[in-house]
Amino acid sequence: MTLLVGSASRILADAALAALRAPSVLNTQPWRWHIERDTARLSADRSRRLARIDPDGRLMLLSCGAALHHACVTLAAGGVDFAVDPLPDQDAPEALAIIRYRGDTAPSATAQRLRDAIAVRWSDRRPFSGTPVPDETLERLRVTAGRPGAHLHLVRASELVTVIAAAGHAAAAEMADPTYRAELLSWLRPAGMGRDGMPVDTITPPGVRQVPLRDFTTAGWLPAIYSDTDVADREARYGIVVTDGDGPADWLRAGVTLSAALLAATADGLATSAMSDLVEEPAARIALQRMLGDVGYPAIGVRIGVPAAGPPPPRAPRRPAAEMVEIVAESAPG
Ligand SMILES: Cc1cc2nc3c(=O)[nH]c(=O)nc-3n(C[C@H](O)[C@H](O)[C@H](O)COP(=O)(O)O)c2cc1C
Structure with a gap:
């Protein structure tokens, strides 16, 4: 046969x-x-x-x-x-x-x-360049990413303080929890090794940023060698994927919207990274939800900017x- x-x-x-x-x-x-x-x-x-x-x-x-x-x-x-x-x-x-x-x-x-x-496309966690993202490009991105039940909310200057507070709260709560640190550590991989997880050469040491990124280093892999005292990501823009509901079908839909936003940004020559730390802790998630005026549920954050010059780090592997x-x-x- x-x-x-x-x-x-x-x-x-x-x-x-x-x-x-x-x-x-x-x-x-x-x-x-x-x-x-x-x-x-x-x-x-x-x-x-x-x-x-x-x-x-x-x-x-x-x-x-x-x-x-x-x-x-x-x-x-x-x-x-x-x-x-x-x-x-x-x-x-x-x-x-x-x-x-x-x-x-x-x-x-x-x-x-x-x-x-x-x-x-890849997750670019390096500090972005000092060139702003044109508003028209962001608007095109927002329209491409939106679909029934999920949309990309572009964070306004007046809302940035809430996003910074949510990131700070998430970092403090998560890093204080040994279970979190152990789980993070279990998904870090030596440079160039593994078919999943995060090889340490794909992440960036923490520095002072407009909105702090998840700190992958306190789990013990890298020293905090980033000593630049200038505030990085000054020209970064942030989006929040927002869903109408907060159940499994909405989370799946949020992933579709996230992918559309990341790919549309990449097609426009922009760099991106996702920020789920913003929604992992209930208090941070609720703060973002209030910021949005209770119009929906924040599913994930997206960081968008003009990429820095210089060679990119290696790509994350796949299974x-x-x-x-x-x-x-x-x-x-x-
Ligand atoms: C649901 C989701 C949550 C994520 N959360 C974060 C995050 O909090 N911080 C971060 O730096 N990257 C985050 N990422 C990006 C992943 O780490 C990244 O997609 C993965 O390591 C593969 O690398 P690549 O995007 O370069 O292909 C997230 C991605 C997804 C889909």
């Missing part, structure tokens, strides 16, 4: 492979793809959820939402007609979304721009595709 992978399966598998470049919290890559005939099923790999940082699985689902968006952008850029059933809980309760292949259509130019950004993408072959007729 001959086993075949049909053309729909092959197209969906290519999209799933492209989605392995999606960002994920601490580079946990908590997703699984199952490709069978004309469907690609995305599920969360719950063994990769961060017990202390992410007890509800919101960041795990955000990461999966980013992967879903990467796959959809790849399909749309390649002229594939498809439908997405989010959280189809009847026949496969563990599934987060099912992509159904429907045939060909005209390739989308917007999707092609985002698809091309997948290969060149082998075979661990994350399963393709079911079909028997050939006859």
Whole structure:
């Protein structure tokens, strides 16, 4: 008996492979793809959820939402007609979304721009350059990222103090907790090592910044060698992905919006990094929610800026595709 992978399966598998470049919290890559005939099923790999940082699985689902968006952008850029059933809980309760292949259509130019950004996007935690981000570019980004149920809120100058306070509160609460420090440490990797987690040469030592970034160093890997007393990231802009609700479907949607914002920014030549520390501690999350005027739920922060000159650090690694993408072959007729 001959086993075949049909053309729909092959197209969906290519999209799933492209989605392995999606960002994920601490580079946990908590997703699984199952490709069978004309469907690609995305599920969360719950063994990769961060017990202390992410007890509800919101960041795990955000990461999966980013992967879903990467796959959809790849399909749309390649002229594939498809439908997405989010959280189809009847026949496969563990599934987060099912992509159904429907045939060909005209390739989308917007999707092609985002698809091309997948290969060149990375989390740039270096201080940004001193060049401001044009307001029109940010506005375009906001429009591209928005979708029903989730949008990108651009932080206004008057709101920055709340974001700074939320980051400071999160850092103080998390760093004071040995369980947090142990979990962070367990996902740090020596430079150039590992297929997941955060190799230490992909992170930047802490310094004085307009809004502090998560400090990866106090877990013991790097000395705080950043001695520049100037305030970095003066020209950084910040966005908050905001959802209408605060449940699993909203977190998945937030990941789609996050991915759209990161890829659109990359396509415009901007650098980005995600900031989930802003929402990991309930008090910080509530402070942000009040800042937003209770119009929605803050799901994650995004830092956006003009990249600094100089060579970028190495890219964060990915796990082998075979661990994350399963393709079911079909028997050939006859
Ligand atoms: C849900 C989520 C939360 C994240 N939180 C942070 C964060 O708090 N700080 C940070 O520096 N990067 C954060 N990131 C970025 C990841 O660390 C990054 O995507 C991962 O290490 C892979 O690296 P890459 O984005 O360069 O491909 C987050 C990403 C996602 C999707």
